[in-house]
Amino acid sequence: MNFLQIEHAVYAMGSSGWWGGIGIFSLYAAVIWIAASRLHGEDALRRFEKGWGIALLLLWIGKHIHLVQADLWNIMDNLELHLCGFSRFLSIFLLLFGWRWAYYPLFFWGIVGGFHSLLTPELTSGDTTYMYIEYYVVHGGILIIPLYFHFVRGMRIGRWTWAKVLAINLGLMIPIGLTNYLTGGNYMFLCSPPKVENPMIIGEWVDGMRVCVDGSFNALPVYLVGFVVAGAAHYLLLTGLFWRSIRASES
Numbered sequence: 580m581n582f583l584q585i586e587h588a589v590y591a592m593g594s595s596g597w598w599g600g601i602g603i604f605s606l607y608a609a610v611i612w613i614a615a616s617r618l619h620g621e622d623a624l625r626r627f628e629k630g631w632g633i634a635l636l637l638l639w640i641g642k643h644i645h646l647v648q649a650d651l652w653n654i655m656d657n658l659e660l661h662l663c664g665f666s667r668f669l670s671i672f673l674l675l676f677g678w679r680w681a682y683y684p685l686f687f688w689g690i691v692g693g694f695h696s697l698l699t700p701e702l703t704s705g706d707t708t709y710m711y712i713e714y715y716v717v718h719g720g721i722l723i724i725p726l727y728f729h730f731v732r733g734m735r736i737g738r739w740t741w742a743k744v745l746a747i748n749l750g751l752m753i754p755i756g757l758t759n760y761l762t763g764g765n766y767m768f769l770c771s772p773p774k775v776e777n778p779m780i781i782g783e784w785v786d787g788m789r790v791c792v793d794g795s796f797n798a799l800p801v802y803l804v805g806f807v808v809a810g811a812a813h814y815l816l817l818t819g820l821f822w823r824s825i826r827a828s829e830s
Contacts, residue, residue, distance in 0.1 A: 587701050589700070608719065635720065649707060661767055666693075670689065684744050693719065702714050749807065
């Protein structure tokens with residue numbers, strides 16, 4: 580086990596590493612689209628989804644084995660406590676078991692988080708070949724999977740699902756913030772911003788770092804307001820884009 584924080588790898592938009600990741604995502608999306616268009620019937624789709632879910636589960640197990648072997652595993656970076664990490668497990672649950680409740684937060688966390696993770700990638704668990712491929716499979720997957728269940732399986736969000744998921748985000752900040760304080764981690768990026776160049780990163784983060792790491796609660800981490808507002812704006816936009824299907828499912 581490594582007790583030092585891992586150096587995060589960032590790929591600038593338009594760089595060779597960025598384009599390579601987009602290539603992995605595009606291939607992944609093409610494979611799923613071709614498979615979904617050729618499979619017919621409930622039994623065939625369920626076999627496909629279970630195989631897909633098992634593959635993602637094995638990828639997750641392989642990730643931690645690889646990190647241990649590479650002496651990169653640590654408690655600060657490798658707990659699955661980012662929203663994208665939660666989305667990974669929701670994806671697996673949805674594929675393996677068809678649990679509809681997993682679809683609702685995954686729709687927002689996965690599509691929004693996956694989009695920004697592909698647009699401005701930051702590898703928080705090391706820059707090995709395995710972790711590079713794993714990053715794009717996972718973050719591409721959390722974007723693809725809710726769209727698959729929308730278009731192929733007919734699952735729909737409700738008109739107020741965005742607000743419920745936003746409330747979950749707010750509720751998670753307390754236990755995740757405490758975990759950051761105890762481990763020195765930066766899960767959900769509550770203590771310091773991602774290192775990527777992204778216009779959605781708004782506000783001052785220094786006070787938040789002091790609250791999470793040094794235990795000084797004499798300053799309000801005001802950046803969290805921007806964090807919540809940006810999340811709400813994304814969720815509302817996504818709801819608007821799918822509004823017609825929401826209304827159709829209610830009629």
